[in-house]
Amino acid sequence: xxxxxxxxxxxxxxxxxxxxxxxxxxxxxxxxxxxxxxxxxxxxxxxxxxxxxxxxxxxxxxxxxxxxxxxxxxxxxxxxxxxxxxxxxxxxxxxxxxxxxxxxxxxxxxxxxxxxxxxxxxxxxxxxxxxxxxxxxxxxxxxxxxxxxxxxxxxxxxxxxxxxxxxxxxxxxxxxxxxxxxxxxxxxxxxxxxxxxxxxxxxxxxxxxxxxxxxxxxxxxxxxxxxxxxxxxxxxxxxxxxxxxxxxxxxxxxxxxxxxxxxxxxxxxxxxxxxxxxxxxxxxxxxxxxxxxxxxxxxxxxxxxxxxxxxxxxxxxxxxxxxxxxxxxxxxxxxxxxxxxxxxxxxxxxxxxxxxxxxxxxxxxxxxxxxxxxxxxxxxxxxxxxxxxxxxxxxxxxxxxxxxxxxxxxxxxxxxxxxxxxxxxxxxxxxxxxxxxxxxxxxxxxxxxx
Amino acid sequence: xxxxxxxxxxxxxxxxxxxxxxxxxxxxxxxxxxxxxxxxxxxxxxxxxxxxxxxxxxxxxxxxxxxxxxxxxxxxxxxxxxxxxxxxxxxxxxxxxxxxxxxxxxxxxxxxxxxxxxxxxxxxxxxxxxxxxxxxxxxxxxxxxxxxxxxxxxxxxxxxxxxxxxxxxxxxxxxxxxxxxxxxxxxxxxxxxxxxxxxxxxxxxxxxxxxxxxxxxxxxxxxxxxxxxxxxxxxxxxxxxxxxxxxxxxxxxxxxxxxxxxxxxxxxxxxxxxxxxxxxxxxxxxxxxxxxxxxxxxxxxxxxxxxxxxxxxxxxxxxxxxxxxxxxxxxxxxxxxxxxxxxxxxxxxxxxxxxxxxxxxxxxxxxxxxxxxxxxxxxxxxxxxxxxxxxxxxxxxxxxxxxxxxxxxxxxxxxxxxxxxxxxxxxxxxxxxxxxxxxxxxxxxxxxxxxxxxxxxxxxxxxxxxxxxxxxxxxxxxxxxxxxxxxxx
Numbered sequence: 036x037x038x039x040x041x042x043x044x045x046x047x048x049x050x051x052x053x054x055x056x057x058x059x060x061x062x063x064x065x066x067x068x069x070x071x072x073x074x075x076x077x078x079x080x081x082x083x084x085x086x087x088x089x090x091x092x093x094x095x096x097x098x099x100x101x102x103x104x105x106x107x108x109x110x111x112x113x114x115x116x117x118x119x120x121x122x123x124x125x126x127x128x129x130x131x132x133x134x135x136x137x138x139x140x141x142x143x144x145x146x147x148x149x150x151x152x153x154x155x156x157x158x159x160x161x162x163x164x165x166x167x168x169x170x171x172x173x174x175x176x177x178x179x180x181x182x183x184x185x186x187x188x189x190x191x192x193x194x195x196x197x198x199x200x201x202x203x204x205x206x207x208x209x210x211x212x213x214x215x216x217x218x219x220x221x222x223x224x225x226x227x228x229x230x231x232x233x234x235x236x237x238x239x240x241x242x243x244x245x246x247x248x249x250x251x252x253x254x255x256x257x258x259x260x261x262x263x264x265x266x267x268x269x270x271x272x273x274x275x276x277x278x279x280x281x282x283x284x285x286x287x288x289x290x291x292x293x294x295x296x297x298x299x300x301x302x303x304x305x306x307x308x309x310x311x312x313x314x315x316x317x318x319x320x321x322x323x324x325x326x327x328x329x330x331x332x333x334x335x336x337x338x339x340x341x342x343x344x345x346x347x348x349x350x351x352x353x354x355x356x357x358x359x360x361x362x363x364x365x366x367x368x369x370x371x372x373x374x375x376x377x378x379x380x381x382x383x384x385x386x387x388x389x390x391x392x393x394x395x396x397x398x399x400x401x402x403x404x405x406x407x408x409x410x411x412x413x414x415x416x417x418x419x420x421x422x423x424x425x426x427x428x429x430x431x432x433x434x435x436x437x438x439x440x441x442x443x444x445x446x447x448x449x450x451x452x453x454x455x456x457x458x459x460x461x462x463x464x465x466x467x468x469x470x471x472x473x474x475x476x477x478x479x480x481x482x483x484x485x
Numbered sequence: 486x487x488x489x490x491x492x493x494x495x496x497x498x499x500x501x502x503x504x505x506x507x508x509x510x511x512x513x514x515x516x517x518x519x520x521x522x523x524x525x526x527x528x529x530x531x532x533x534x535x536x537x538x539x540x541x542x543x544x545x546x547x548x549x550x551x552x553x554x555x556x557x558x559x560x561x562x563x564x565x566x567x568x569x570x571x572x573x574x575x576x577x578x579x580x581x582x583x584x585x586x587x588x589x590x591x592x593x594x595x596x597x598x599x600x601x602x603x604x605x606x607x608x609x610x611x612x613x614x615x616x617x618x619x620x621x622x623x624x625x626x627x628x629x630x631x632x633x634x635x636x637x638x639x640x641x642x643x644x645x646x647x648x649x650x651x652x653x654x655x656x657x658x659x660x661x662x663x664x665x666x667x668x669x670x671x672x673x674x675x676x677x678x679x680x681x682x683x684x685x686x687x688x689x690x691x692x693x694x695x696x697x698x699x700x701x702x703x704x705x706x707x708x709x710x711x712x713x714x715x716x717x718x719x720x721x722x723x724x725x726x727x728x729x730x731x732x733x734x735x736x737x738x739x740x741x742x743x744x745x746x747x748x749x750x751x752x753x754x755x756x757x758x759x760x761x762x763x764x765x766x767x768x769x770x771x772x773x774x775x776x777x778x779x780x781x782x783x784x785x786x787x788x789x790x791x792x793x794x795x796x797x798x799x800x801x802x803x804x805x806x807x808x809x810x811x812x813x814x815x816x817x818x819x820x821x822x823x824x825x826x827x828x829x830x831x832x833x834x835x836x837x838x839x840x841x842x843x844x845x846x847x848x849x850x851x852x853x854x855x856x857x858x859x860x861x862x863x864x865x866x867x868x869x870x871x872x873x874x875x876x877x878x879x880x881x882x883x884x885x886x887x888x889x890x891x892x893x894x895x896x897x898x899x900x901x902x903x904x905x906x907x908x909x910x911x912x913x914x915x916x917x918x919x920x921x922x923x924x925x926x927x928x929x930x931x932x933x934x935x936x937x938x939x940x941x942x943x944x945x946x947x948x949x950x951x952x953x954x955x956x957x958x959x960x961x962x963x964x965x966x967x968x969x970x971x972x973x974x
Contacts, residue, residue: 069866076868080765083758087782087842090835094788097800282688290685303692309889309959310952311896313923314699317948320930321702328552343695350692376678404789407898410927438791445795445903453799460792471787 098460104203105458108239108254109194111165111228115142115173116187122177135170135177136162139192150231154224163217164225166193166254193241194234196254196451198225202236205450242458247419247440253451256444258459260419264334264434265403267423271338271430272345272402277395279342280349281384287350288357289379308347315344316408324412331413332433340412341402348398349391356390357383389481396474400467406438414439415446437463491649495540495656499533502660506532509667523674531673532663534680540656547648555640562633576630583634584641703952706945713939719946725909725920727929727940735943737950739909743919747830747905748894750915754834756887759841764871766842767849779846786839790899797832797904798824809916820916822906827915829905833897837890844889848882848969849875882969888962892955898923922947 057063062070115138125134140158143165147154154161169192177184197217200206208219228234245257291297319340323329329336360383368378409415419435435443437459444456507529514520521528556577563576667673711719714735722736762782766775802823811818852875860870876883906918907928929944936942 069869073866073868076871077765077769080761080769083761084765084778084782086758087762087785087838088778090838091781091785093800094785094792094796094835097796098792101799279688279691282685283691286682286685286689290682291689300689300692303696305963306956306959307692307695309892309955309963310699311892311898311923311955313896313898313926314703314948314952314955317926317930317945318695318699318702321706321945322698325936326702343691346691346695374674374678376681400787404791406789406791406794407902407923407927410898410902411930413931415931438789441791441795442899442903445798456795457799460795463789464792467787467789 098457098464101454102457102459102461104205105242105454105461106239107203107236108241109199109202109234109236110191111143111194112189112191112233112235113139113142113146114187114189115139117177117184119184122184125174131174132170135174139165139169139173146233150228150233152224152227152231154220156220156224160221161224164194164198164221164228166195166252168248168252168255169193193254196252196449197221198234199236199254200451200454201225202229202234203454205454242455243462246421247435247443249418249420250447250449253447253449253455256452256455258437258440258455258462260422261435261437261440262462263422263429264337264414264419265436265438267334267429267434268338268341268436269399269403271335272341272399273395275338275342276345276349276398277391280346280395280398281353281391283346284350284353284357285379285384288354289375289383304347304350307343308351311407312344312405313407313411315340316411318343319408319412330431330433332435333431334434334436335430336412337409337414337436338430340408341405344405344408345398345402348401349395352394352397353387353391356387356394359390360386386483389477389483393474393478393482396470396477400470400474403470404438404463404467406442409436409439410442415443437466487645491544491652494653495537498656498660499536502532502536502663503529505660505664506530506667509664510669510673513667514669520669522670522672523677527673527677528667528671530677531667531671532660534677535659535663536656537659538680539659540652543655544648544652547644547651551644551648555637555644558640559633559637562629562636564629576633579630580633580637583630584637587634587638699952703945703949706942707949709937710939710942710946713942719943723911725925727943733940735939737922737947739911740920740922740925740947741950742911743826743905743909744895744921744923746826746915746919747833747901747921748891750827750830751833751837751894752887752891754831755837755841755890758834759838759890760845760883762838763842763845763849764876767846768867768871768875779843782839782842784839785835786843788836790836790897793832793836794899794903797828797900801832802828802904805916819914822918824904824906824918825916826905826919829901830915832904833894833900836897836900837893840893841886841890844886845879845883848879848886848966851882851969852878879969881965885962885965885969888958888965892958892962895958896923896951896955898927902927922951926951 118138121134121138125131125138128134137158140162143161144158172192173190176188176190194202195217197206198221201222202225206217208222225234241255242257243262244259245255246260247257248255287297287300291300319336323336323339324331329339364382364386365378368382369375373381413433414435419433419440423429423432423434441456441459441463444452444459507525510521510525510528511518518525559580560577563580719735719737721738722734723738724734724736725739727733727735762778766779770778802825805825805828806820806823807813808815809817809820811820813820856874856878857870860874861867865873901921901924905920905924907920907924908918909925910917910919912919926944926947929941929947
């Protein structure tokens with residue numbers, strides 16, 4: 036760089052004035068310029084990091100602000116007298132739920148008069164306050180508890196998604212102008228019901244434990260079934276990718292001769308780590324479903340595809356932790372007569388285990404959040420409305436997975452389902468966070484520095 | 486015996502083998518393990534290996550071959566007319582469903598075994614009978630299908646019997662062989678370790694198998710596609726309008742254009758921010774700031790892409806709509822809908838920030854300290870050192886990092902599926918919705934399309950293109966990064 040003291044003074048504009056010697060403590064123009072450039076450069080860096088962090092905060096804020104609502108649900112408390120004759124009549128009719136709906140209507144009308152709320156709405160219009168699944172809830176209860184028939188039971192029935200949205204501030208009065216399902220009178224009534232304590236908003240366990248519901252009942256959709264699907268998928272990934280990954284890394288790190296085959300394997304692994312995940316989905320579709328005829332949408336197939344995707348990650352981290360075990364351990368074992376295989380399986384592997392487990396958990400966390408390959412093997416477009424019955428069914432029968440379920444909800448283009456999708460993301464992120472924290476703790480507690 | 490029972494039997498045999506082998510070794514040495522060549526456990530393991538490995542191999546081969554053989558045999562029973570009326574695959578799946586239904590009926594006691602083999606469509610309503618046990622059949626069962634199904638059942642039962650006998654025989658043979666070979670001079674450890682070594686090699690070759698699987702599944706279906714649709718129209722066609730009724734135009738150019746456009750926007754967001762963040766973190770930040778800021782930025786990399794997709798669809802898209810859309814803040818009406826190239830690009834850029842920053846951070850840290858010291862010693866300011874010494878020295882590595890980021894951007898699916906729109910378009914307006922290669926792979930393969938139609942097969946050709954492009958980017962990038970690392974090692 037140019038030395039500052041060599042630059043001619045910049046203020047030599049007037050020739051007659053003699054050369055003025057400036058103090059070196061006083062920066063000249065170029066130095067000032069260079070210092071300003073330095074400060075600017077530093078600010079660019081700070082701004083870049085600030086922008087990055089701002090995006091992080093914006094993302095988290097969007098998730099929390101939109102998703103927390105999914106954990107709350109509006110319920111209508113209705114005392115319903117379960118009448119033997121009414122239920123028998125309803126069970127005999129063709130459309131059973133419509134009769135149950137009539138039972139609810141009657142009970143709800145009584146509830147309204149008890150609370151001194153007058154309304155000129157017809158029973159049909161009042162019904163719109165309830166979820167369309169409310170009648171099924173009552174029916175299931177009545178069939179499951181025959182001993183309670185004849186008594187009056189207090190039901191907490193799920194309110195319709197729009198009433199729910201009104202209480203959460205998602206649905207505004209002005210939005211209802213073009214809405215066929217609800218009008219402003221419903222909202223006035225909701226306000227009154229809320230004051231009377233009939234309508235209330237509380238924590239919604241059904242979102243966490245429930246199953247998916249059809250397009251018309253966002254208020255009843257839950258992420259439970261897809262959580263089970265994800266769980267079975269992760270079991271497959273864990274039990275395949277950990278042993279295979281560890282075996283492959285041991286071979287590559289400890290046994291593989293330096294030759295072209297080894298090079299080929301290594302290049303393959305580093306490339307597979309960067310292949311787009313959708314390509315693994317194509318592989319799964321072509322090989323596991325078209326060629327091997329494994330069942331579509333099954334967690335087993337999802338697990339197999341995610342295993343292939345996670346393997347490179349696990350191999351790379353396992354190799355790093357095997358490499359971190361000092362050669363003196365191997366030498367000592369070999370020195371007292373162990374075979375190479377024994378030195379590795381008895382000494383190197385146990386010492387590398389914390390690192391391997393950390394890498395595996397991080398790999399699993401990645402697999403848990405992966406969506407694209409699952410789309411191709413048919414884990415969307417399918418309503419996971421049942422829990423799998425049994426372990427074998429858990430692996431083989433169609434199910435959804437958490438990210439696939441979130442995508443499915445996002446596609447349904449209904450604000451009530453969007454809320455569920457954000458809520459699903461919160462659940463997913465909690466799982467990912469827990470896994471990463473476990474990995475960090477493992478690393479902190481057990482990893483040895485040599 | 487069904488599969489779980491066979492596996493259970495093998496497991497029991499193997500456990501027994503371990504103790505028998507170990508016991509025989511010890512007793513042949515009169516209880517003194519010092520006389521044995523290997524530790525006693527190895528003799529046990531030797532028997533286990535000889536019991537399990539060959540029998541499992543036989544089982545796997547059997548599982549693959551038997552269905553093929555039976556299918557082949559049974560499909561020869563289907564007459565040409567039936568096969569021509571629908572397709573052989575459909576008929577065969579009907580046959581399999583009827584056969585499963587008969588199995589179920591027998592196991593539930595709705596039919597006895599003999600009846601399942603002898604019922605005739607002429608005499609019994611098979612569909613109704615199967616419906617009673619909960620097997621729903623789409624159409625009525627024809628006599629031909631029923632007979633094929635009965636023969637299918639017969640063959641399957643025979644196959645199952647022979648499979649059980651074959652696998653167990655091989656296992657017992659291995660068991661006996663292992664026990665016979667057990668004597669104090671037998672090098673049990675060496676033979677067990679050889680087998681373990683082959684298992685390790687097999688595990689390592691799965692990486693190759695995966696690549697081969699990807700390439701084969703792409704190539705076969707792509708070739709099939711090009712047989713139905715001319716390759717030149719695919720690569721040079723300017724319109725993308727698939728219609729499942731036929732007469733689709735499947736030109737890849739608009740998709741490639743949108744993919745490049747979105748990736749470019751993403752890189753325009755991610756590269757400056759990521760690079761400046763990396764420079765600041767590695768050159769200016771105090772260890773304290775670095776310890777906080779770096780992990781926080783890396784959280785962005787750990788968030789699943791579906792989250793970014795939703796963020797694009799529901800947060801960024803509407804926000805941009807409020808600014809650029811009709812009736813927005815600017816009142817310009819440039820944007821028609823929330824999903825656009827710009828929406829997807831910006832969100833993808835956010836996702837790539839930590840990717841660029843941590844890769845560049847590594848590379849900048851790899852520049853030797855002596856170069857910094859030399860530059861600073863000559864009187865350069867810190868930023869001049871960064872701009873004129875460190876960045877030029879790290880340039881190849883940074884280019885590699887950017888290429889890796891570009892390959893990520895091109896292959897990213899969820900953000901574009903949710904954020905970029907569904908209509909293929911050749912346009913320069915970044916606020917318009919366009920669709921990319923990955924988004925179309927998803928949409929062409931998730932419909933109810935027939936897998937044999939060009940509209941579904943085109944997804945494999947798209948996948949092939951995507952795979953080749955990202956593979957080349959990755960190879961070049963990895964080569965540059967590796968080369969660069971060696972330079973300063």
